[in-house]
Amino acid sequence: MRLTAVVGDIRKSLAEEVRAGERAASRAVRAETDALKTELRGQVTGTLGGKARGIANAWRSQVFPRIPGAVTAPAALGITGGMRLSGGFPSDVVRLQVFEATSNSLAAAVKLATEPTALPWDRTGLTAGQARWYWLRVVSAEGNVSALAGPVTATAL
Numbered sequence: 587m588r589l590t591a592v593v594g595d596i597r598k599s600l601a602e603e604v605r606a607g608e609r610a611a612s613r614a615v616r617a618e619t620d621a622l623k624t625e626l627r628g629q630v631t632g633t634l635g636g637k638a639r640g641i642a643n644a645w646r647s648q649v650f651p652r653i654p655g656a657v658t659a660p661a662a663l664g665i666t667g668g669m670r671l672s673g674g675f676p677s678d679v680v681r682l683q684v685f686e687a688t689s690n691s692l693a694a695a696v697k698l699a700t701e702p703t704a705l706p707w708d709r710t711g712l713t714a715g716q717a718r719w720y721w722l723r724v725v726s727a728e729g730n731v732s733a734l735a736g737p738v739t740a741t742a743l
Contacts, residue, residue: 662740
């Protein structure tokens with residue numbers, strides 16, 4: 587048996603593993619749903635002939651939970667005493683999770699307690715010359731989270 591040491595926050599590492607498992611399960615369900623839809627369409631057109639194509643194409647698939655779209659074109663701009671984070675905020679989400687680090691390392695990033703409900707959003711409380719890296723993800727009303735967008739970086743003025 588081969589063991590490897592986990593360096594860093596074990597809770598964070600385990601949470602990332604859970605998210606990876608959830609994404610893999612969702613991909614598998616989507617693939618199986620598409621295969622089933624194709625098979626059902628084939629049965630309908632095979633049994634009823636070409637005139638049933640409209641009926642066969644009525645089969646639709648939707649996998650739950652829905653994963654919200656990620657922030658698009660994220661950007662960070664240094665402002666007096668902080669940073670202004672901006673980007674495309676999907677319409678089907680309720681809040682934004684912001685992860686901040688003093689280096690370009692997601693593993694070192696900390697989730698900020700404040701969860702903005704729109705972009706642009708100003709991160710204040712920094713002093714001039716402080717650089718920060720940010721990763722952003724959105725949360726749907728059901729609590730589903732998008733993929734991370736970023737990193738983006740800026741220096742406070």
